[in-house]
Amino acid sequence: xxxxxxxxxxxxxxxxxxxxxxxxxxxxxxxxxxxxxxxxxxxxxxxxxxxxxxxxxxxxxxxxxxxxxxxxxxxxxxxxxxxxxxxxxxxxxxxxxxxxxxxxxxxxxxxxxxxxxxxxxxxxxxxxxxxxxxxxxxxxxxxxxxxxxxxxxxxxxxxxxxxxxxxxxxxxxxxxxxxxxxxxxxxxxxxxxxxxxxxxxxxxxxxxxxx
Amino acid sequence: xxxxxxxxxxxxxxxxxxxxxxxxxxxxxxxxxxxxxxxxxxxxxxxxxxxxxxxxxxxxxxxxxxxxxxxxxxxxxxxxxxxxxxxxxxxxxxxxxxxxxxxxxxxxxxxxxxxxxxxxxxxxxxxxxxxxxxxxxxxxxxxxxxxxxxxxxxxxxxxxxxxxxxxxxxxxxxxxxxxxxxxxxxxxxxxxxxxxxxxxxxxxxxxxxxx
Numbered sequence: 282x283x284x285x286x287x288x289x290x291x292x293x294x295x296x297x298x299x300x301x302x303x304x305x306x307x308x309x310x311x312x313x314x315x316x317x318x319x320x321x322x323x324x325x326x327x328x329x330x331x332x333x334x335x336x337x338x339x340x341x342x343x344x345x346x347x348x349x350x351x352x353x354x355x356x357x358x359x360x361x362x363x364x365x366x367x368x369x370x371x372x373x374x375x376x377x378x379x380x381x382x383x384x385x386x387x388x389x390x391x392x393x394x395x396x397x398x399x400x401x402x403x404x405x406x407x408x409x410x411x412x413x414x415x416x417x418x419x420x421x422x423x424x425x426x427x428x429x430x431x432x433x434x435x436x437x438x439x440x441x442x443x444x445x446x447x448x449x450x451x452x453x454x455x456x457x458x459x460x461x462x463x464x465x466x467x468x469x470x471x472x473x474x475x476x477x478x479x480x481x482x483x484x485x486x487x488x489x490x491x492x
Numbered sequence: 493x494x495x496x497x498x499x500x501x502x503x504x505x506x507x508x509x510x511x512x513x514x515x516x517x518x519x520x521x522x523x524x525x526x527x528x529x530x531x532x533x534x535x536x537x538x539x540x541x542x543x544x545x546x547x548x549x550x551x552x553x554x555x556x557x558x559x560x561x562x563x564x565x566x567x568x569x570x571x572x573x574x575x576x577x578x579x580x581x582x583x584x585x586x587x588x589x590x591x592x593x594x595x596x597x598x599x600x601x602x603x604x605x606x607x608x609x610x611x612x613x614x615x616x617x618x619x620x621x622x623x624x625x626x627x628x629x630x631x632x633x634x635x636x637x638x639x640x641x642x643x644x645x646x647x648x649x650x651x652x653x654x655x656x657x658x659x660x661x662x663x664x665x666x667x668x669x670x671x672x673x674x675x676x677x678x679x680x681x682x683x684x685x686x687x688x689x690x691x692x693x694x695x696x697x698x699x700x701x702x703x
Contacts, residue, residue, distance in 0.1 A: 383658075397655055426676035429652075430645060433673075436655075437648040441640075444608055444647075447594075462644075465637035469680030 285323045287313060289337070292330045296375035301331055328386070331379075335392055338373045342396060345369065346403050354414045356475045357482055359407055363460045366400075366435060371451045374439060400436070404428045411467075416475040423470065430466050438462070496534045498524060500548070503541045507586035512542055539597070542590075546603055549584045553607065556580065557614050565625045567686045568693060570618055574671045577611075577646060582662045585650060611647070615639045622678075627686040634681065641677050649673070 282290070291313050295304045306327055310320040324330045345365055350358045370377055376393065383390035405428045411417040412424060419427060438459045442448035448455065464479075471479070493501070502524050506515045517538055521531040535541045556576055561569045581588055587604065594601035616639045622628040623635060630638060649670045653659035659666065675690075682690070 429673055433648055433652050434644050437644055441644050
């Protein structure tokens with residue numbers, strides 16, 4: 282791995298652990314066992330490092346959003362997207378916790394806001410697509426409300442788990458329960474076809490248990 | 493107003509504005525135009541001030557929770573509670589933003605957690621009561637999911653408005669849209685009786701507009 286990439290990886294891990302305000306460039310250099318001069322050669326300030334990690338997050342989201350839905354007529358496509366969205370937020374969680382003050386750093390604040398707005402539009406597109414594919418039986422105003430609920434539950438799922446249960450490490454179960462909670466929002470509006478897909482996708486053990 | 497109460501009021505306003513980490517005892521004394529010695533006579537540390545404001549919040553919540561629902565068979569009772577809950581969270585918003593590390597201050601962290609757990613139980617009681625009064629047609633597992641969604645949307649409503657729209661001051665409209673968003677979660681499960689109550693409570697102008 283190139284030094285620049287190693288720096289970014291280590292900075293991300295430390296920022297996620299302690300918040301970007303609690304980590305100094307010296308600590309990052311020490312964790313990498315490189316000199317501060319070497320670090321400085323790649324990134325002059327902590328702000329440069331944060332901006333580079335924001336680049337990474339933007340590119341990850343871009344790739345996820347550009348890929349057309351694997352199978353728009355199947356609910357599992359939307360569950361997969363939700364799972365992927367949780368993974369991305371967890372991987373870059375310090376960027377979701379940080380508050381960029383537009384008065385102090387307008388560029389970072391605007392880029393961070395753009396991510397929020399994009400996520401909203403992406404949810405909107407997905408729920409509209411689900412309605413178009415007759416998976417969801419909801420009016421445009423119901424879809425608008427669902428989008429807001431979906432965004433809030435997705436966005437703050439980890440904060441909720443942390444505040445309520447002291448989450449420090451994401452388990453597969455936490456991720457699954459997040460997707461389940463999102464689908465609980467959709468459920469009243471799911472069509473018979475969508476419900477049948479979900480029942481068919483359930484592991485045999487659980488299906489038997491529900492009989 | 494007694495000096496102690498004036499100090500608490502000013503500290504709360506400053507903490508809400510800048511976060512408790514960004515405000516010093518000296519700044520609080522200056523804002524009150526009293527000496528630091530006078531402030532110190534009432535509160536030795538910032539931690540004492542935070543603990544006293546947490547007392548206030550606990551008492552406010554206690555009073556709200558102890559009062560029996562005004563009219564348990566009427567949905568407006570639950571809308572009123574939701575509105576009140578938003579007002580309390582807004583009034584003490586710094587305590588909802590702060591992260592008390594149990595490793596650093598176990599007492600504050602535990603008291604803060606107790607507030608979260610209590611809110612959850614209170615939502616649970618309310619939704620169960622709505623089902624008992626035939627306002628809600630939901631199974632116990634649906635109620636459990638609704639409680640979680642309700643808690644997340646309530647708890648993070650202001651964070652969402654801030655992140656998405658740059659909210660700095662709460663307007664009545666923001667509060668109303670929060671209550672509306674909570675009721676959007678309930679809506680698929682509301683009984684015909686509950687829907688009739690909501691339609692009857694709607695202002696005449698809006699009823700006419702919907703015809």
